[in-house]
Amino acid sequence: GNSVTQMEGPVTLSEEAFLTINCTYTATGYLSLFWYVQYPGEGLQLLLKATKADDKGSNKGFEATYRKETTSFHLEKGSVQVSDSAVYFCALISYYGNNRLAFGKGNQVVVIP
Amino acid sequence: EPEVTQTPSHQVTQMGQEVILRCVPISNHLYFYWYRQILGQKVEFLVSFYNNEISEKSEIFDDQFSVERPDGSNFTLKIRSTKLEDSAMYFCASSDATSGGYNEQFFGPGTRLTVL
Numbered sequence: 001g002n003s004v005t006q007m008e009g010p011v012t013l014s015e016e017a018f019l020t021i022n023c024t025y026t027a028t029g030y031l032s033l034f035w036y037v038q039y040p041g042e043g044l045q046l047l048l049k050a051t052k053a054d055d056k057g058s059n060k061g062f063e064a065t066y067r068k069e070t071t072s073f074h075l076e077k078g079s080v081q082v083s084d085s086a087v088y089f090c091a092l093i094s095y096y097g098n099n100r101l102a103f104g105k106g107n108q109v110v111v112i113p
Numbered sequence: 114e115p116e117v118t119q120t121p122s123h124q125v126t127q128m129g130q131e132v133i134l135r136c137v138p139i140s141n142h143l144y145f146y147w148y149r150q151i152l153g154q155k156v157e158f159l160v161s162f163y164n165n166e167i168s169e170k171s172e173i174f175d176d177q178f179s180v181e182r183p184d185g186s187n188f189t190l191k192i193r194s195t196k197l198e199d200s201a202m203y204f205c206a207s208s209d210a211t212s213g214g215y216n217e218q219f220f221g222p223g224t225r226l227t228v229l
Contacts, residue, residue, distance in 0.1 A: 032216070032217075034217060036220070041222075042222055043117070043119075043204065043220045043221050043222035044156075044204065044206075044220035045220070046219070049217055089156065098169045099161060099168075099208075100146075100158040100161060100169060100171070101146075101148070101156075101158065101218060102158070103148075103155050103157075104155065105154070105155045106155075106156070
């Protein structure tokens with residue numbers, strides 16, 4: 001079945017630092033890729049998405065590019081703020097067979113002032 | 114902005130008891146889902162629901178689980194006889210009819226279920 005792998009462990013960084021969270025996937029068929037964010041005490045919110053290869057999703061200064069050749073969808077932000085502290089989930093959906101989202105394990109991001 | 118709501122936010126129950134988790138999806142959405150996240154693990158798909166019937170379910174969704182849309186707004190998940198391993202955060206989600214449901218899913222805040 002489809003699977004998503006995110007880098008291990010929480011990410012702690014200082015305000016204005018560059019953030020990268022790696023996401024790779026194993027899946028077949030026509031895919032859409034997503035990053036969801038979960039702020040403390042809240043549900044999962046869609047951060048950005050890409051619906052075809054080489055598409056770049058962007059929102060709130062975050063970007064991710066759907067790279068079919070490397071089966072990756074890494075999340076980046078050039079200058080993080082304390083308010084970006086949250087858990088970030090990479091996810092995908094395959095257009096063939098079912099419409100279930102497959103999630104990565106999530107990464108806790110802590111931004112220190 | 115429309116949002117998915119879930120009640121209760123936290124449910125504590127004894128092993129073997131029945132629980133019903135409630136969700137109100139976004140009003141014009143047609144596809145409904147339940148996911149769960151056991152502490153420290155991935156968010157896992159449980160079931161999807163469309164046109165008043167289950168369209169897909171995972172291997173987790175056994176005979177102890179059922180879903181229902183009892184009226185035009187609510188979507189419920191019932192666990193008939195809870196086990197310790199059912200302790201998790203349960204998320205409801207919904208999506209619209211764009212791309213046949215293969216589009217972003219909007220999530221509720223979750224219900225934390227604790228089975229003692």
